[in-house]
Amino acid sequence: MSAYAALSAAGYRAYTRDKTTLFFTFAFPLLFLVVFGLIFSGQEVDETGRPYISYIAPGVLSWGVANAAVFGVAFVLMQWRRDDLLRLIRMTPTRLSAVIGSRYGLALVIGLVQAAVFVLTALLPPFGLELSGDWPLALPVLLLGITAFLAIGVVIGSFTRTPEAVAAVANCVMVPMAFLSGSFYPLDAMPSWLQTLSWALPLRYFNDGVSAAVTGDGGATDVLAACGGLAAFALVFGLLGLRTFRWSDRT
Amino acid sequence: MTTNHRPSQATDAPAEGAPEPAVVLEDVHKRYGDVRAVDGVSLRVGRGEFFGLLGPNGAGKTTVVEIMEGLRRADAGTVTVLGHRPWPRDVQLLPRLGVQTQASAFFVRLTAREHLRTVAALYGADRARAESTLAAVGLTEHGDVRVDDLSGGQRQRLAIAAALVHDPELIFLDEPTASLDPQARRDLWEVLRGLKGAGRTIVYTTHHLDEAEELCDRVAIMVRGRITALDTPHRLITAGATTTRLLVPAERLPLPTARSLPGVLNVTTDGDVVVLETEDSGPVLAAVAEVAGLEGVRTRTPSLEDVYLQLTGTAG
Numbered sequence: 001m002s003a004y005a006a007l008s009a010a011g012y013r014a015y016t017r018d019k020t021t022l023f024f025t026f027a028f029p030l031l032f033l034v035v036f037g038l039i040f041s042g043q044e045v046d047e048t049g050r051p052y053i054s055y056i057a058p059g060v061l062s063w064g065v066a067n068a069a070v071f072g073v074a075f076v077l078m079q080w081r082r083d084d085l086l087r088l089i090r091m092t093p094t095r096l097s098a099v100i101g102s103r104y105g106l107a108l109v110i111g112l113v114q115a116a117v118f119v120l121t122a123l124l125p126p127f128g129l130e131l132s133g134d135w136p137l138a139l140p141v142l143l144l145g146i147t148a149f150l151a152i153g154v155v156i157g158s159f160t161r162t163p164e165a166v167a168a169v170a171n172c173v174m175v176p177m178a179f180l181s182g183s184f185y186p187l188d189a190m191p192s193w194l195q196t197l198s199w200a201l202p203l204r205y206f207n208d209g210v211s212a213a214v215t216g217d218g219g220a221t222d223v224l225a226a227c228g229g230l231a232a233f234a235l236v237f238g239l240l241g242l243r244t245f246r247w248s249d250r251t
Numbered sequence: 252m253t254t255n256h257r258p259s260q261a262t263d264a265p266a267e268g269a270p271e272p273a274v275v276l277e278d279v280h281k282r283y284g285d286v287r288a289v290d291g292v293s294l295r296v297g298r299g300e301f302f303g304l305l306g307p308n309g310a311g312k313t314t315v316v317e318i319m320e321g322l323r324r325a326d327a328g329t330v331t332v333l334g335h336r337p338w339p340r341d342v343q344l345l346p347r348l349g350v351q352t353q354a355s356a357f358f359v360r361l362t363a364r365e366h367l368r369t370v371a372a373l374y375g376a377d378r379a380r381a382e383s384t385l386a387a388v389g390l391t392e393h394g395d396v397r398v399d400d401l402s403g404g405q406r407q408r409l410a411i412a413a414a415l416v417h418d419p420e421l422i423f424l425d426e427p428t429a430s431l432d433p434q435a436r437r438d439l440w441e442v443l444r445g446l447k448g449a450g451r452t453i454v455y456t457t458h459h460l461d462e463a464e465e466l467c468d469r470v471a472i473m474v475r476g477r478i479t480a481l482d483t484p485h486r487l488i489t490a491g492a493t494t495t496r497l498l499v500p501a502e503r504l505p506l507p508t509a510r511s512l513p514g515v516l517n518v519t520t521d522g523d524v525v526v527l528e529t530e531d532s533g534p535v536l537a538a539v540a541e542v543a544g545l546e547g548v549r550t551r552t553p554s555l556e557d558v559y560l561q562l563t564g565t566a567g
Contacts, residue, residue, distance in 0.1 A: 006372030010358045010365070017360040084353040088413060091320065091350045092373035093342040248322070 007102035029064025077157030132216025141209030154241030205229030279328035290476035306473035349419035
């Protein structure tokens with residue numbers, strides 16, 4: 001078995017045996033869907049006349065997937081370093097690419113399953129999402145989105161030393177970004193300067209891309225633009241992640 | 252450098268027929284801020300040698316071992332391990348080294364067996380090695396227990412197993428017997444002797460001096476970042492100016508009588524025994540036999556522990 005396969009298997013087992021995290025990874029976005037569904041039940045967004053669900057579902061979906069990608073890898077890297085497990089791996093001939101690669105593979109699977117569960121739930125009558133025929137375009141967006149947010153998670157997991165620090169930093173990054181990128185609230189309803197600011201946030205591109213694919217609004221051009229933005233963020237944070245990565249907290 | 256015991260030529264030379272020494276440190280320094288953790292350490296570990304590194308906490312033992320492992324970079328001096336420089340990370344060298352991990356370094360929520368199989372795979376070793384290594388450290392029965400549920404001693408043995416699973420040439424162990432019960436300790440001694448018998452080189456740190464005396468070909472005693480003694484345990488003990496002690500039941504030997512015996516340097520009482528210190532135990536023993544009889548009399552010859560306490564005590 002290769003180092004990559006062994007680390008993936010170990011990661012998969014650790015993940016599926018942690019029922020609490022497993023449950024909340026998938027239940028958290030659904031919870032938001034239910035809460036926002038209840039709040040805005042039957043309302044339509046001004047100006048566009050589209051049902052609120054078509055705004056909220058893609059936003060909550062991309063936020064949930066991004067959140068899981070950031071938290072998952074950040075916690076694991078911090079914990080592995082703190083427990084000296086990274087030190088163990090460092091003393092084997094395992095390449096860093098196998099370590100990060102195994103987490104990447106796991107994050108992709110989790111993200112795709114999350115998306116499938118979420119969309120299938122949103123299609124149910126109480127929510128009433130209408131899926132566009134362009135939905136397969138969401139796959140490249142999800143792929144790049146998970147990549148970008150995993151890279152952000154690597155950066156966070158590399159400079160934090162405790163679970164509390166991971167939670168604090170990751171929440172500080174992800175919660176304001178969720179609001180500023182229109183995950184929970186239509187951007188159209190925000191001041192124009194905030195809308196402009198949102199272009200500096202990776203979640204904005206993730207939301208736009210998923211939204212365009214799922215609702216069919218904007219189509220391939222919007223999806224392409226979103227993919228471009230996410231790829232750029234993935235590259236920047238990926239390089240930053242490689243620079244900040246440490247095998248040990250000690251020098 | 253304050254060298255109480257110079258390493259002798261004979262023991263410092265690499266083992267005969269060996270292509271190169273397993274480890275060579277030359278004037279290695281490492282400081283953390285103002286603390287000189289390692290302050291000019293030079294030593295050589297031959298192939299197939301069982302080498303012990305002793306010293307009080309904070310003496311720099313672990314830092315020296317981590318420099319050998321390539322986990323830390325020496326500030327100055329040269330480090331050669333199996334003919335390679337261990338720093339920076341050298342993936343050619345790493346599979347030849349076995350490193351006992353910290354007792355926390357386990358893949359969470361895996362069983363002991365799964366953990367060891369994962370480590371074996373990381374080294375590119377055969378999957379079957381995991382099973383034989385589990386058996387070697389006596390964990391076969393606990394193979395299906397989650398690592399989080401293992402006892403302290405079991406975790407320790409699993410951490411040692413991670414150092415052996417890929418059959419390395421050079422094994423580093425950091426206080427491997429620290430939290431083991433006496434039986435598990437003896438069992439591990441057998442494992443270590445077996446590894447030495449198979450030609451492996453072992454470098455290890457310990458606080459158990461009886462164990463070092465029992466297992467090691469040579470020991471280095473470190474105090475404050477320096478090596479103050481380096482030799483075979485036997486030579487260290489012989490060279491140490493320690494005395495033999497005779498322990499005589501107190502009721503049979505009054506203190507004044509004890510003090511008057513020829514050759515006795517010092518007399519103390521310890522509970523219900525009188526302790527006589529002497530450099531030449533033969534005549535003293537004969538004298539004790541005459542005045543008190545030999546029943547219940549015990550002799551304590553100097554051990555590595557006496558030498559150790561002397562060296563670390565005077566230097567510290």
